[in-house]
Amino acid sequence: MRDQSSTGRALSEEELQELVSSSDAGARNPVGPVGTFLAIVAIIWSVFQVILASPLAYVLLPGSIINNSRQVHLAFAIFLAFMAYPALKSSPRHYIPIQDWIMGLAGAFIAMYGYVFYEKVTASGGLADDVDKWFALAGLVLLFEGARRALGPAMAIIATIFLLYVFYGSSPVVPDVIRWGGASLKKAMSHMWITSEGVFGIALGVSTKFVFLFVLFGSLLDKAGAGNYFIKMAFGALGHLKGGPAKAAVVGSAATGLISGSSIANVVTTGTFTIPLMKRVGFTSEQAGAVEVASSVNGQIMPPVMGAAAFLMVEYVGISYVEVITHAFLPATISYIALVYIVHLEAVKRNMPVLGNRVVSMGRTIGGMAAFFVGFALLCYGVQYPVKAITAALPNSGLILSILVCAAYVGLLWFASKVPDLEPDDPNAEDLELPVVGEIYKAGLYYLLPIVVLVYFLMIEQKSPGLSAFWATTLLFVILLTQKPLKAIFRGENGTVERFKDGIVDLLQGLIDGARNMIGIGLATATAGVIVGTVTLTGVGQVMADLVEFLSGGNLILMLVMVGLLSLVLGMGLPTTANYIVVSSLMAGVVVELGAQSGLIVPLIAVHLFVFYFGIMADVTPPVGLASFAAAAVSGGDAIKTGFVAFFYSLRTVALPFVFIFNTDLLLIDVTWVQGIMVFITATIGILVFTAGTMGYFVARSRIYESLVLILVAFTLFRPGYFMDKIQPPFRTIAPTDLVQAVDEAKPGSELRVVVSGPDFISGQPKDTTLVLPIGDEPAGERMDALGLMTLVEGDTLVLEEPMFGTPYSETMQGYDFYGDEMVTVTAVKAPANQLPKELLFIPALLLLIGVYMLQRGRAPKEGVPA
Structure with missing residues (x-):
C-alpha cells in the first residue's frame, strides 16, 4: 500500500481484493486438497457457532462443549490463523509450510487444554501445576505469534509488555509509581490461561457468543447480493444531485456497514465504484478517498449492527445491547447527516457538475429517503402487533410465524423476479446511466427481511444478540439456497437444479468468508484478554488512574484529550476492537472517578462510547490509518494526504464524544x-x-x-x-449537617448531590467524590437507611461511616480509608434549584x-x- 501511495497508481480489482483479504481474512489461499480441507474447517467453525447460538444448542451439542465454547472458538481461530496468514511477506502463498502446520495444530490443542484436561484442572481449583504452566506459556507464545500475523506486530508487542510487567513488575528498573510485587510463572499462567480472568475472559466470551454470528450475518447478506443493491439504491437516490457520488458514497457506506464490520473492506467494496465517480465530478483523488474513508469508518458506530466493540460494552457496562444501540443512535445518525452536508458544501464551493441529465429535486429526494427510513422503522416496530395477536390466538405460533415470514419472502422474491437482476456498473463507462430508484427498488426488497427479523428480535422481543442474529442468519440460509432457483421458476426459465447448486455454493462460500473474517477478531479478543488479566492481577488500573490524574492535574477535559490521544496512538497498530478493550479497561473507570471528583456525573456508557469513537478514528489518522491507505489504493492518491483530509472531514466524530460526555441528552439518557x-x-x-x-x-x-x-x-x-x-x-447549597433533614424533605424522584472528602485508602492523600442520591418514596426517617449511608454529626462536621457491603454506595466508597486518623466527611450538599429551562x-x-x-x-x- 505504501509503495502505491508514493507512485499515485490506483490498484487493480485483483490487487484490491488481495489487499482486503490480506488485511481481514488472510493472504494465503492454497488450492487442491489442502485448500478444500481448510474450507471444510472454516465451514465447520461457522456451523458450530450457528448451532451454539441456536435454541437447540443443548440438544445438538454436549454440555461440556458448550461450557468450554471459548476454548473451541479460540482453537479454530489459532489454527486458521497459521493456515491463512503467512509468517512473513516472503513466505509462500500457494502452500502451507510444515512449521505452520505444527504451530497451528499445537495452538489448537493448547487452546483446548482446559477442555481436554477438564477434570485435572478443576481438581486443582483452577491453579496451574508444573505441567500446566509450560503448556500455558507455549499457548501464549503461539497466540501472540498468531496475533502478529493476523493483526500486525503492535498487538503482540503490547501484550508482551504487559506480560513482562506481570513477571518483572518488582524490578528496580520499573518506576516506583507502577511497581508491584510481581508474580511467579505458575501464578501468572493460572491467571492468564487456566482461569477466565485472562485469555478466556469476557472479551473472548463476547466474540464467541455474539460477534461471530453478526460477522457471519454480514458475510451471508453480502453473498446474497445486498451490498450491490444498497449501493445502487444510494446512487439512484442521490447520484444525480450536486456532489451526488459523494453523497451516495456516504449513504451507501452507512448501509454497507450492516454487512461489513471492517472499515477497510467497506472502503474497497463501495469505493471501487464511488471514488471514480467522485473524481469525475471534480473531487481530487485525496478528497474522493477521504469521503469514502470517513463514511466507511463510521459504519462501525451505526446501529443496529455496530462493530464488535459494541457487544463488549454489553458486558463491560452491564446494560443490554438494546440500550447500547439506543444510546449510540443519535450521535451516529447526526454524524452521517453532517458528512452528507460536508460533501454538499464541497460540491457547492467548487460548483461541481451533476452526473447524467435527469433533473432531481433535492427536497423531494431528502423527503423520500426520510420517508423510507421512517417507514422501515415503523415496519420493524409495528410487526409486534400482528405477532402478539397470532401468539395469543394460536398454540403453535412459532411455526405459523415462520411460515408467514417465508411467505413474505416468497412474495417479495416474486416481486423481484419481475425486474432484471442487478449487475455492478462500470464507474469508468463513457456514458454512465445512474439507476432509477423507481425501477430497481423491487430487485432487492427481500434483503430487508433478515434485517427486519434481526431488529425485531433485538428491539421488540429483546432477545440476546446471539439468538437474534441466529434467527436472522437462519433466514439468510433460506434466502441463499432458494433465491436463484425460485427466481428461475417465477421467470419460467430452465436450469432450476443448477441454480439450486449455485445457491449451495454461495452459502458455503458465505460460511467460509464469515469464518475467515473472524480469525482476526477472535485473536484480538483473546490477546487483549492478557492485557485485561494484567490489570486485574496487578492492580495497575488504579495506579494508571493516579498517574493520569496527576498528569491531567485533575482537569477532566485535559484527561479526556489524553484518553483520546491514547486511543489514536494505540489504534495505529491495534484493530478497533482490541484498542477499545485496552483503553476502556485502563481508563473508563478513571474518567468516571475523576468526573465524580470534579462534580460531573459521567455515565459509564458515555465513557465507553468516547473510547469507541476515538478507536475507530485510528483507522483514519495518519501515519498508519489503514482505511486511508486502502482508499488511496483505490483512488491513486497520496495515502498520507488522504488521511489528513479524512481526519478533517471527521472532525464531527472527534467533537461529538466530548459533547455527549458533558451533555448526556445526546445519548438519550433519561x-x-x-x-x-x-x-x-x-x-x-x-x-x-x-x-x-x-x-x-x-x-x-x-x-x-x-x-x-x-x-x-x-x-x-x-x-x-x-x-x-x-x-x-x-444547585442551591445546603449545610452538610442538614443532609438527613434534606433527604427526608426532598420530593420522591428528585436527586441530591453530596460531595464526600477523605483520605485515599492506598495513598492516604485527600480526595473528593460526588455522590448522586436518588430520593425514593420511602417515608421520612427511612430514606438514609435505604441509601445505605450512615452519618454522625460532630459539631459543624458530618462524618460519613463506611457503607455496609451490598448497599448502593459500598463499591463507590471502597477507595476511602474509613479507619485512619483523618475522617471521611460530607463537605457539601447540593439540591436542584429552580432554574429556567x-x-x-x-x-x-x-x-x-x-x-x-x-x-x-x-x-x-x-x-x-x-x-
Missing part, C-alpha cells in the same frame, strides 16, 4: 419521547452549523468571525446548560444563525458561477 425528538432536531441543526463553521462555508464563503459565530451557535445548541449554569446556578438559550443562538445567514445572503454565488 429523556422522554418528546425530549428525545427535541434533542434530535436541535442536535441535527447543531451538527450542520458546526460543519458549516469548520468548512468555512454556509450560504457563501465565511469570513473568520462568521465561522467563529457559527461554532458558538453549534456549541450553544449542543450544550445550552453551560451558559444557563453561568446565568443561574443549577436551558432550551431558552436556543432563541439567541438561532437569532445569531439568522444574522449570519443575512450577512452571507448577498454574497451567495449565482447558479453556474464558482463560489
Whole structure:
C-alpha cells in the first residue's frame, strides 16, 4: 500500500481484493486438497457457532462443549490463523509450510487444554501445576505469534509488555509509581490461561457468543447480493444531485456497514465504484478517498449492527445491547447527516457538475429517503402487533410465524423476479446511466427481511444478540439456497437444479468468508484478554488512574484529550476492537472517578462510547490509518494526504464524544419521547452549523468571525446548560449537617448531590467524590437507611461511616480509608434549584444563525458561477 501511495497508481480489482483479504481474512489461499480441507474447517467453525447460538444448542451439542465454547472458538481461530496468514511477506502463498502446520495444530490443542484436561484442572481449583504452566506459556507464545500475523506486530508487542510487567513488575528498573510485587510463572499462567480472568475472559466470551454470528450475518447478506443493491439504491437516490457520488458514497457506506464490520473492506467494496465517480465530478483523488474513508469508518458506530466493540460494552457496562444501540443512535445518525452536508458544501464551493441529465429535486429526494427510513422503522416496530395477536390466538405460533415470514419472502422474491437482476456498473463507462430508484427498488426488497427479523428480535422481543442474529442468519440460509432457483421458476426459465447448486455454493462460500473474517477478531479478543488479566492481577488500573490524574492535574477535559490521544496512538497498530478493550479497561473507570471528583456525573456508557469513537478514528489518522491507505489504493492518491483530509472531514466524530460526555441528552439518557425528538432536531441543526463553521462555508464563503459565530451557535445548541449554569446556578447549597433533614424533605424522584472528602485508602492523600442520591418514596426517617449511608454529626462536621457491603454506595466508597486518623466527611450538599429551562438559550443562538445567514445572503454565488 505504501509503495502505491508514493507512485499515485490506483490498484487493480485483483490487487484490491488481495489487499482486503490480506488485511481481514488472510493472504494465503492454497488450492487442491489442502485448500478444500481448510474450507471444510472454516465451514465447520461457522456451523458450530450457528448451532451454539441456536435454541437447540443443548440438544445438538454436549454440555461440556458448550461450557468450554471459548476454548473451541479460540482453537479454530489459532489454527486458521497459521493456515491463512503467512509468517512473513516472503513466505509462500500457494502452500502451507510444515512449521505452520505444527504451530497451528499445537495452538489448537493448547487452546483446548482446559477442555481436554477438564477434570485435572478443576481438581486443582483452577491453579496451574508444573505441567500446566509450560503448556500455558507455549499457548501464549503461539497466540501472540498468531496475533502478529493476523493483526500486525503492535498487538503482540503490547501484550508482551504487559506480560513482562506481570513477571518483572518488582524490578528496580520499573518506576516506583507502577511497581508491584510481581508474580511467579505458575501464578501468572493460572491467571492468564487456566482461569477466565485472562485469555478466556469476557472479551473472548463476547466474540464467541455474539460477534461471530453478526460477522457471519454480514458475510451471508453480502453473498446474497445486498451490498450491490444498497449501493445502487444510494446512487439512484442521490447520484444525480450536486456532489451526488459523494453523497451516495456516504449513504451507501452507512448501509454497507450492516454487512461489513471492517472499515477497510467497506472502503474497497463501495469505493471501487464511488471514488471514480467522485473524481469525475471534480473531487481530487485525496478528497474522493477521504469521503469514502470517513463514511466507511463510521459504519462501525451505526446501529443496529455496530462493530464488535459494541457487544463488549454489553458486558463491560452491564446494560443490554438494546440500550447500547439506543444510546449510540443519535450521535451516529447526526454524524452521517453532517458528512452528507460536508460533501454538499464541497460540491457547492467548487460548483461541481451533476452526473447524467435527469433533473432531481433535492427536497423531494431528502423527503423520500426520510420517508423510507421512517417507514422501515415503523415496519420493524409495528410487526409486534400482528405477532402478539397470532401468539395469543394460536398454540403453535412459532411455526405459523415462520411460515408467514417465508411467505413474505416468497412474495417479495416474486416481486423481484419481475425486474432484471442487478449487475455492478462500470464507474469508468463513457456514458454512465445512474439507476432509477423507481425501477430497481423491487430487485432487492427481500434483503430487508433478515434485517427486519434481526431488529425485531433485538428491539421488540429483546432477545440476546446471539439468538437474534441466529434467527436472522437462519433466514439468510433460506434466502441463499432458494433465491436463484425460485427466481428461475417465477421467470419460467430452465436450469432450476443448477441454480439450486449455485445457491449451495454461495452459502458455503458465505460460511467460509464469515469464518475467515473472524480469525482476526477472535485473536484480538483473546490477546487483549492478557492485557485485561494484567490489570486485574496487578492492580495497575488504579495506579494508571493516579498517574493520569496527576498528569491531567485533575482537569477532566485535559484527561479526556489524553484518553483520546491514547486511543489514536494505540489504534495505529491495534484493530478497533482490541484498542477499545485496552483503553476502556485502563481508563473508563478513571474518567468516571475523576468526573465524580470534579462534580460531573459521567455515565459509564458515555465513557465507553468516547473510547469507541476515538478507536475507530485510528483507522483514519495518519501515519498508519489503514482505511486511508486502502482508499488511496483505490483512488491513486497520496495515502498520507488522504488521511489528513479524512481526519478533517471527521472532525464531527472527534467533537461529538466530548459533547455527549458533558451533555448526556445526546445519548438519550433519561429523556422522554418528546425530549428525545427535541434533542434530535436541535442536535441535527447543531451538527450542520458546526460543519458549516469548520468548512468555512454556509450560504457563501465565511469570513473568520462568521465561522467563529457559527461554532458558538453549534456549541450553544449542543450544550445550552453551560451558559444557563453561568446565568443561574443549577444547585442551591445546603449545610452538610442538614443532609438527613434534606433527604427526608426532598420530593420522591428528585436527586441530591453530596460531595464526600477523605483520605485515599492506598495513598492516604485527600480526595473528593460526588455522590448522586436518588430520593425514593420511602417515608421520612427511612430514606438514609435505604441509601445505605450512615452519618454522625460532630459539631459543624458530618462524618460519613463506611457503607455496609451490598448497599448502593459500598463499591463507590471502597477507595476511602474509613479507619485512619483523618475522617471521611460530607463537605457539601447540593439540591436542584429552580432554574429556567436551558432550551431558552436556543432563541439567541438561532437569532445569531439568522444574522449570519443575512450577512452571507448577498454574497451567495449565482447558479453556474464558482463560489
